[in-house]
Amino acid sequence: MDFLSRYDLLGAFWVTVRLTVFSAIGSLVWGTVLAGMRVSPVPVMRAFGTAYVNLVRNTPLTLIILGTSLGLYSTLGLALADETSGTFLKDNNFRLAVLGFVAYTSTFVCESLRSGINTVPVGQAEAARALGLRFSQTLWIVVLPQAFRAVIAPLASVLIALTKNTTVASAIGVAEASLLMSEMIENEADKLFLIFLAIAAGFVVLTLPTGLFLGWVAKKVAVKR
Amino acid sequence: MTAAAAATPMIRMSGVDKFFGPLHVLKNIDLEVPKGQVVVVLGPSGSGKSTLCRTINRLEPIDKGTIEVDGQPLPAEGRALARLRAEVGMVFQQFNLFAHKTIVENVMLAPVRVRGVAKDEARRTAMELLERVGIANQADKYPAQLSGGQQQRAAIARALAMRPKVMLFDEPTSALDPEMVQEVLDVMTTLAAEGMTMLVVTHEMGFARKAADRVIFMADGEVVEDTTPEEFFAAPKSARARDFLGKILTH
Numbered sequence: 001m002d003f004l005s006r007y008d009l010l011g012a013f014w015v016t017v018r019l020t021v022f023s024a025i026g027s028l029v030w031g032t033v034l035a036g037m038r039v040s041p042v043p044v045m046r047a048f049g050t051a052y053v054n055l056v057r058n059t060p061l062t063l064i065i066l067g068t069s070l071g072l073y074s075t076l077g078l079a080l081a082d083e084t085s086g087t088f089l090k091d092n093n094f095r096l097a098v099l100g101f102v103a104y105t106s107t108f109v110c111e112s113l114r115s116g117i118n119t120v121p122v123g124q125a126e127a128a129r130a131l132g133l134r135f136s137q138t139l140w141i142v143v144l145p146q147a148f149r150a151v152i153a154p155l156a157s158v159l160i161a162l163t164k165n166t167t168v169a170s171a172i173g174v175a176e177a178s179l180l181m182s183e184m185i186e187n188e189a190d191k192l193f194l195i196f197l198a199i200a201a202g203f204v205v206l207t208l209p210t211g212l213f214l215g216w217v218a219k220k221v222a223v224k225r
Numbered sequence: 226m227t228a229a230a231a232a233t234p235m236i237r238m239s240g241v242d243k244f245f246g247p248l249h250v251l252k253n254i255d256l257e258v259p260k261g262q263v264v265v266v267l268g269p270s271g272s273g274k275s276t277l278c279r280t281i282n283r284l285e286p287i288d289k290g291t292i293e294v295d296g297q298p299l300p301a302e303g304r305a306l307a308r309l310r311a312e313v314g315m316v317f318q319q320f321n322l323f324a325h326k327t328i329v330e331n332v333m334l335a336p337v338r339v340r341g342v343a344k345d346e347a348r349r350t351a352m353e354l355l356e357r358v359g360i361a362n363q364a365d366k367y368p369a370q371l372s373g374g375q376q377q378r379a380a381i382a383r384a385l386a387m388r389p390k391v392m393l394f395d396e397p398t399s400a401l402d403p404e405m406v407q408e409v410l411d412v413m414t415t416l417a418a419e420g421m422t423m424l425v426v427t428h429e430m431g432f433a434r435k436a437a438d439r440v441i442f443m444a445d446g447e448v449v450e451d452t453t454p455e456e457f458f459a460a461p462k463s464a465r466a467r468d469f470l471g472k473i474l475t476h
Contacts, residue, residue: 126284127321131335131387132311141338146325223324224369
């Protein structure tokens with residue numbers, strides 16, 4: 001077992017955690033905006049939301065992540081870090097990966113939220129409009145808070161999927177857990193199953209509590225009708 | 226108030242038509258409700274009375290005709306419409322209290338978010354209103370913890386918090402258990418006695434007799450009778466009204 005101490009497992013998982021957290025926050029924000037667009041009374045917004053979700057949701061994640069690096073950076077020259085800095089490649093790839101995860105995961109957040117919006121009775125929005133609230137206020141103050149509470153459990157599944165999806169970032173050289181795993185397998189081919197187990201255990205440690213905690217939160221904040 | 230302002234009706238509908246697909250739910254409705262009047266709209270289910278009520282603040286858009294509230298034509302969807310709705314209180318059959326907010330938060334919400342009233346002032350006003358409808362002691366509970374009658378009284382307080390010029394009631398007691406109907410009608414009767422302009426869609430004949438200045442009877446999307454409660458209940462002119470009253474008053 002002590003061969004494990006020759007590798008920076010904690011460091012690699014720390015990158016996984018950071019990828020997950022930043023991507024989750026971004027996906028939550030962008031996914032909420034997308035959901036707002038999809039239920040908006042403005043046809044152009046609805047059309048954009050629908051087109052975006054259907055296009056991105058149905059594209060393989062690997063393609064999107066490679067697209068950020070090969071497309072956005074190598075071809076279009078979009079740099080998300082200071083190019084003169086010594087850690088440019090590392091920072092740029094990390095941020096490009098986050099961008100890709102946000103673009104992708106937000107579509108699932110959007111669709112979860114939209115199903116949550118459907119659980120809010122029509123009368124809630126009617127009462128809000130009848131009181132003089134504008135569309136955006138009705139959405140943000142009355143509908144979305146209730147929709148969010150209804151979809152915490154499905155959002156937990158999205159978050160767990162995202163945590164595991166971060167392994168795709170290894171395709172553009174982000175030093176997260178699975179990239180370290182590849183390196184370990186190359187060096188210690190005889191300990192293959194042990195390495196698998198160690199990495200898998202690391203992911204379970206991250207995702208299991210997330211699921212349990214959010215399941216508890218979902219019960220706690222459920223809207224009683 | 227000048228003579229002209231007094232003469233401007235609070236609600237004016239002229240030539241209003243509304244379709245749900247092929248169904249003609251409102252047929253060429255002409256209706257004026259002067260300020261301070263309490264109008265009760267009666268009619269069998271499917272007669273279009275709820276739809277009529279909902280067109281006045283444009284929760285249901287109309288297909289033809291014009292609707293004016295206090296001399297101002299109903300604007301299209303947008304900020305102007307939101308401003309107008311703020312002046313028109315509405316009470317729903319299903320109460321529609323915001324399920325994720327406490328009772329007092331429900332009452333404070335629109336004054337704070339729409340009118341920009343300071344929170345502590347809005348809370349004071351909200352508590353006064355809850356006191357008036359007799360549920361101040363329930364202020365910090367959530368809607369689901371209250372009985373139907375209490376919820377509906379809270380919903381009335383929420384509408385009143387915007388100091389509306391007119392109140393629309395869309396079958397306010399139809400979803401209530403029988404023993405809770407009276408407490409809601411009492412609040413409405415008080416409101417009527419205070420001079421609020423009200424349009425009430427209901428099946429409560431007692432309320433119509435006691436509190437209404439005027440009864441409108443609708444059937445098949447048309448206003449069939451428009452008269453005083455005394456005349457309507459004593460001597461309905463149309464066969465349809467007689468038939469309707471016969472069905473509900475015999476037992």
